[in-house]
Amino acid sequence: GESVGLHLPTLSVQEGDNSIINCAYSNSASDYFIWYKQESGKGPQFIIDIRSNMDKRQGQRVTVLLNKTVKHLSLQIAATQPGDSAVYFCAETGGFKTIFGAGTRLFVKA
């Protein structure tokens, strides 16, 4: 759901390993979901999206999984690289407003 001022959880992975970042969304009426990547000092960048009529979508090295039953979204990054270090946000859209989750900071250890 919407960020409510909690500090970012952190995920630390070894370079080359797979990363899984999880997100719980709040609105069961949301029908479109996006994962964004935010690097330090920059705005969020689109990574991958998924509609509510799908449960999985794959991109290049990234996969998004959607479980509508428990309102859960995950982002899987294969063969994580140092350049993947960033904060990752899930976002839900139901109507016109995009609501962001709290975000997860990903550290990639060389």
Added chain:
Amino acid sequence: NAGVMQNPRHLVRRRGQEARLRCSPMKGHSHVYWYRQLPEEGLKFMVYLQKENIIDESGMPKERFSAEFPKEGPSILRIQQVVRGDSAAYFCASSKQTGSDTEAFFGQGTRLTVV
């Protein structure tokens, strides 16, 4: 095709002054969204505007904050009589339309510091 342009990138204001943050959406985009981000936190929705109209300002503080998106020119987020707690990064996003399957593109943000 330039992306969403925000300026200034960094803004320093003394307590009690006014801060004006500008956002030029991507070409062809008529929907603008403003978000606020505190350090180490997520993005919090503030306001959604279409040309000349405020559609949803449910995330905007009732006092001192206002937003506009005139027919010509950028969208402006205005903060009057700034206080230290207003220090944050303010991000603008724009989209071509609204609703599902609509990706919003973000600017680089304006970092406001109130001293």
